[in-house]
Amino acid sequence: MPLDDLKKQNSEFRVFIGFAGVTGAGKTSAINSIIGFIDLLPSSNEAAATAVPCLIAYNDDPDLDARFRAEVTFKSEHDVRQELDEYFDALTILEEIRKGSQSEDSEANEAIQPDNASESAAKARHALKTDRLKDLDTVEEDNQDLLDMVSAVFGLDETELKAETTDSLLAKHPDVHNLLGQMIPVVGSDVNEFSDRIKPYMDSVPAAHGPSGVEFAAWPLINEVKVFVRSPVLKNGIVLVDLPGLADNVESRASVAQNYFSKLSVTAIVAPIIRARNEQTAVNLMTENQQFCMQMDGKFHKKSFCVILSKMDDINVETYLKQHAAEAKLNQALQSSRDTLKTVNQEFKEIEREKSNQKQLLKSINQQVSKLQADQDTTTTKADEIAECNKRRLEAQAKSIDIDRRLHSNRKQAKHLNGRILHWCIHGRNALVKKEIQMDFQRRQKRLATASQRQDVYDGTVMTFPISSSAYWKVIEDSEPPVGFPADVYTGIPALQSWLRHSAIPDREKHLDMALNALHGLFNTMQIWSEFQGQLNLTKQFVNDEVLHRPLHTLDMTLNKTFNKLSRDIRTLNPMKNKDSTVANCKARCIAVVKRWSSKEPDNLLCTKKMFWNTYNACVNRRGAVYRAKSQGKHRYAWIETLCNLFYEGIVKDWNLALNEQIPALRAPINKEIDNIWATLMAQLGKRVRIAAPQMQPVLAKERDRLDQIKDQLKDMVGKQFDDISVGASKAHRTITNSVRDKFEVAFRKAKKEKGLYYPGLQASTQLTD
Numbered sequence: 230m231p232l233d234d235l236k237k238q239n240s241e242f243r244v245f246i247g248f249a250g251v252t253g254a255g256k257t258s259a260i261n262s263i264i265g266f267i268d269l270l271p272s273s274n275e276a277a278a279t280a281v282p283c284l285i286a287y288n289d290d291p292d293l294d295a296r297f298r299a300e301v302t303f304k305s306e307h308d309v310r311q312e313l314d315e316y317f318d319a320l321t322i323l324e325e326i327r328k329g330s331q332s333e334d335s336e337a338n339e340a341i342q343p344d345n346a347s348e349s350a351a352k353a354r355h356a357l358k359t360d361r362l363k364d365l366d367t368v369e370e371d372n373q374d375l376l377d378m379v380s381a382v383f384g385l386d387e388t389e390l391k392a393e394t395t396d397s398l399l400a401k402h403p404d405v406h407n408l409l410g411q412m413i414p415v416v417g418s419d420v421n422e423f424s425d426r427i428k429p430y431m432d433s434v435p436a437a438h439g440p441s442g443v444e445f446a447a448w449p450l451i452n453e454v455k456v457f458v459r460s461p462v463l464k465n466g467i468v469l470v471d472l473p474g475l476a477d478n479v480e481s482r483a484s485v486a487q488n489y490f491s492k493l494s495v496t497a498i499v500a501p502i503i504r505a506r507n508e509q510t511a512v513n514l515m516t517e518n519q520q521f522c523m524q525m526d527g528k529f530h531k532k533s534f535c536v537i538l539s540k541m542d543d544i545n546v547e548t549y550l551k552q553h554a555a556e557a558k559l560n561q562a563l564q565s566s567r568d569t570l571k572t573v574n575q576e577f578k579e580i581e582r583e584k585s586n587q588k589q590l591l592k593s594i595n596q597q598v599s600k601l602q603a604d605q606d607t608t609t610t611k612a613d614e615i616a617e618c619n620k621r622r623l624e625a626q627a628k629s630i631d632i633d634r635r636l637h638s639n640r641k642q643a644k645h646l647n648g649r650i651l652h653w654c655i656h657g658r659n660a661l662v663k664k665e666i667q668m669d670f671q672r673r674q675k676r677l678a679t680a681s682q683r684q685d686v687y688d689g690t691v692m693t694f695p696i697s698s699s700a701y702w703k704v705i706e707d708s709e710p711p712v713g714f715p716a717d718v719y720t721g722i723p724a725l726q727s728w729l730r731h732s733a734i735p736d737r738e739k740h741l742d743m744a745l746n747a748l749h750g751l752f753n754t755m756q757i758w759s760e761f762q763g764q765l766n767l768t769k770q771f772v773n774d775e776v777l778h779r780p781l782h783t784l785d786m787t788l789n790k791t792f793n794k795l796s797r798d799i800r801t802l803n804p805m806k807n808k809d810s811t812v813a814n815c816k817a818r819c820i821a822v823v824k825r826w827s828s829k830e831p832d833n834l835l836c837t838k839k840m841f842w843n844t845y846n847a848c849v850n851r852r853g854a855v856y857r858a859k860s861q862g863k864h865r866y867a868w869i870e871t872l873c874n875l876f877y878e879g880i881v882k883d884w885n886l887a888l889n890e891q892i893p894a895l896r897a898p899i900n901k902e903i904d905n906i907w908a909t910l911m912a913q914l915g916k917r918v919r920i921a922a923p924q925m926q927p928v929l930a931k932e933r934d935r936l937d938q939i940k941d942q943l944k945d946m947v948g949k950q951f952d953d954i955s956v957g958a959s960k961a962h963r964t965i966t967n968s969v970r971d972k973f974e975v976a977f978r979k980a981k982k983e984k985g986l987y988y989p990g991l992q993a994s995t996q997l998t999d
Contacts (some may be wrong), residue, residue, distance in 0.1 A: 233746050242740050243286075244733040245492045247470040250499035255539030258698040261497060263720045263729065264460040266420050267702050269297075270471065271432045282453040282472040282489060283431065287463030297423035300455040301430045306399075306409040309450060313395040315850055316375040317484050320391065322843055381433065381446035404439025410449055420860055430454055433719075440453045462726055467733050491526075495533050495732045502538035502662055504696055518870040518966075521877040524677055527889025527955075527963050532732060535692035536666055537725065538698040541655055542697040542713065546647075549654045556657070563653050570646040577639050584632045587625060645714055651713035659695040666693055676882055676936070682890050692728060696721035743949070746941045751851060753935035775921035780913040787906050795899055804880070804887035804958070811879030818875050826868055840866075841933060852970055852977045871969050876965065888958045897953050900944050907940040 248256045257270045263286055376387055382405060383390075383398055397407045403781055415430075417423025429436035430451055435444040447529035470489050490496070523529040550557050556602070557563055598618045601611060671689035681687040701720035703711045803809075827845060844858040844866070851870035874928065911933065918925045 232751060234753075235744065236292065236385065239740075239744055242466045243492075244465075244467050244494050244736045245470055245489065246467065246495040246497065246729055246733070247472055247489055247493040248497045248499055248562070249472045252473075254499045254501055255537075256471055256499045257283075259537060259539060259696060259725075260471055262696075262698040263462055263469065263703050263726055264458060265462070266458065266460070267706075268424050269420055269458065271424065271428050274671075275716065282473060284453065284455045285460075285463060285469040286455065286457050287460060287465075297417045297420065298457040299423075299427050299430075300457075301413045301415060301427070302452045302454070303365065303408045303411050303413075303447075304452050306406070308452075310395050311411055312375075312397075312449075313379070313398060314388075314545065315847075316379050317395065318850065319375060319388075319843065319847070324391075332576065344406060361807070370536075376792075378449040379610055381435075382449050384443075384445055401569070402443075402445075404437075404441050404443060405445070405450065407439060408447065418967060427454065427456070456628060462730060465733070465737050467730070471931075490522065491754070491959060493528070494736050495535070495729070496523065496528065497535050497537050497729075499537045499539055501540045501543070502658065503540065503543050516867070517874050518867065518877075521874060521881055522963065523882050525877065525884045525888075526959050527885060529674060529677065529681075530686040531688075531690050531692050532686055532735075538659070538662060538671075538693065538695040540697060540699075541659060541695040541721065542651075542700050542711075542747065544651070544654055544658060545652055545655050550650075553657060558897075559654075560653065563650065566646050566649045569644060569907050573639055573643045573646060577636070577643065580632060580636050580639060584629070585638065587632060591622065591625045591629065594618055594625060598622065648713040648715065652719070655695075655713060663693045663695070665689060677885050681886065694725045696722050696725055698722070710717065723836065739948070739952075743945045746911050746945050749938045750942050752931075753938055776914070776917045776925065780917060783913060784906065784910050787909070791899070791902055791906065795895060798895060799892055799954070800885040802891045804884040804932060807879065811876060814879060815875045819872055822871055822875065823868075827844070830864060831866070831871070849977055853973060867967055869933050869972070869973070872969050873966050877962070884958075884962070888955065892954060896948060899947060903940060903944055903947070907937070907943075911936070 248260060250256050261267055261269050269284075270283060376390075379390060379398075380386060383393075383402055385393070393401075412432075414428050415423070417426055428434050429438075430447055431454055433446050433448060435446050437444050438447050470493070472489060520529065523534065528534060598615060601615050601618065604611065667690065670691040671836065674687060674689055674691075678684070678687040678689060697714070697720050700711050700714040701717055701722045704714055704717045704720060710716065717723055825831045825834075826848070827839050828836050829838040829840045840858070844856070847856050847858070848866050848868060853872075855867045855870065857865045915926075915929060918929050
């Protein structure tokens with residue numbers, strides 16, 4: 230490999246570690262803590278904050294003066310036009326529903342009192358009107374996200390936007406149009422300065438982004454922000470990816486996030502611990518499709534997947550103790566701490582009363598001294614009284630100092646006891662949540678574990694890290710650590726940092742071995758050429774014909790035979806050996822699934838309610854891609870994913886076993902075979918040298934180790950082919966989604982044209998089935 234290619238390959242090496250979770254889960258705060266900069270990335274519970282995929286990469290370029298650098302990449306004009314078209318289409322539907330409701334109100338006012346014959350018709354009209362009003366509320370609510378985005382960029386409300394189109398908006402706002410498809414660099418030497426500069430691209434903060442000086446929020450226009458920062462955690466190609474919330478409604482952002490999922494070596498699901506149990510973390514924070522993809526990529530195990538339970542200090546101690554009263558009573562150390570705390574708190578009240586009394590005594594003495602000093606009498610008795618008061622005042626002040634010391638000691642003891650009680654509660658809840666997550670993960674991994682040969686990783690365990698970013702920074706920055714966290718190790722951040730670094734080691738080791746072998750090979754080639762050029766009085770033609778020809782011919786034949794056998798062995802490990810039965814089974818199930826697309830809860834077979842038309846239309850507009858309807862209980866609709874999951878479910882075990890275990894397992898035997906082949910080559914080469922060119926014997930003996938380096942490079946080349954199989958397999962199964970979407974494209978267009986029916990779900994879904 231040429232040196233320039235090797236340098237390029239090394240500079241482009243990356244190990245992607247992704248952080249996913251709902252908005253407000255604490256992903257960004259966790260990343261800030263991991264890299265060691267508290268306010269580098271803006272974090273907020275608002276949906277607009279960190280709404281774009283953000284990458285953090287180590288940068289040690291000596292020519293870069295700035296300590297921090299970012300590259301802000303804006304969406305293409307095509308993507309923005311598609312989003313605007315979607316908004317105006319939704320706005321048209323909203324107006325149609327409003328007009329329909331007004332028309333029905335007018336007809337109702339003009340109608341005469343119905344007789345018995347028309348009473349049923351009146352009830353039907355009333356029911357239809359009620360449904361339309363509900364649908365109107367639904368449309369308005371579901372459109373709000375789109376309206377918020379459009380308003381944030383163009384500064385117009387819904388009334389003003391009615392007079393606009395996609396073309397007119399972009400024409401009136403050249404600053405917006407000029408940003409599309411661009412990459413803008415941002416640099417800074419100070420973390421606060423740099424954070425302020427990138428905030429307008431990642432948060433809802435309005436700013437001027439063009440020559441007109443008009444301020445607007447740019448985050449809806451951004452695909453991703455790459456941030457380069459020097460941090461020990463990010464050395465050697467490690468990249469942290471702050472993915473958008475999994476509830477993100479914007480298709481372009483969701484698409485960018487999905488693309489990164491395919492690149493991740495490690496995935497971290499982040500969930501607030503206080504909600505993790507109720508939300509069943511592994512269920513709601515990672516979709517079934519993402520789970521299948523991780524399983525098929527061989528990354529759904531404890532070395533490539535973890536759960537981060539954020540905000541572990543967010544706990545109501547008294548409530549937790551009441552809920553776990555029986556367990557608390559059995560813990561003698563806890564009860565001792567609670568009993569002691571009650572005594573300490575009572576002592577605190579008594580000391581406070583003593584301090585109050587002492588304060589009043591001091592006040593009284595000072596008043597008495599002031600009164601005596603104001604008196605004109607200068608007798609000896611008065612002087613003695615003043616001296617006595619001063620003596621009493623000194624005693625009172627000394628006692629006040631002692632009281633303050635006792636108060637400080639009391640508060641310190643109370644803080645220690647509160648910390649022990651808080652620690653018990655946090656530790657107990659951590660263990661409880663971790664156990665439930667563990668059980669859920671074990672159930673989900675079971676389908677792979679039953680067929681896996683790698684029980685060391687498919688043992689049903691998952692890495693779980695309870696953390697508190699806020700407590701971590703208080704420990705790091707404050708002189709007095711917070712209650713319950715005497716050192717940073719108790720915050721969980723150091724353990725998470727260590728695991729992330731360790732999880733990247735396999736990829737880094739593999740890359741390092743290949744780079745060193747390639748460099749060693751280049752060095753040996755140059756050294757052999759420089760040391761022995763022209764010293765042996767042998768022509769290149771003679772060496773090739775008399776020394777190298779036969780051994781290399783044998784090597785070529787043996788390697789071809791070995792690699793042909795390897796190719797046959799790989800082909801026999803069919804990852805889709807049950808494809809026919811899976812496809813046959815999928816066909817009938819797909820029809821049933823598509824027929825339920827019009828249901829409010831497609832996955833719930835007991836649900837008979839139809840989804841609202843606007844929700845259905847949004848799903849059709851997205852051609853079956855992900856859509857989360859706010860008005861439908863935030864239900865996540867992913868039609869195409871659901872169809873693909875039916876297929877994945879049938880092949881995932883065989884796929885994982887073949888491509889992630891059995892094929893990689895062939896690498897060790899083939900390396901051993903290469904060792905044997907190489908030993909034969911060296912023996913033949915030595916024999917040919919003794920016969921044809923004895924003067925080369927010292928050279929061959931001296932350069933044997935260097936020649937063995939070629940063998941290591943050969944192993945690396947074979948290893949890269951194994952890696953390419955893995956990468957190709959990952960791309961292959963992800964093309965299934967695109968293939969299914971393409972096949973349904975015509976049906977989606979047809980359904981979109983026939984959207985005049987009030988409840989078209991059942992009919993349209995039947996058309997799709999056909």
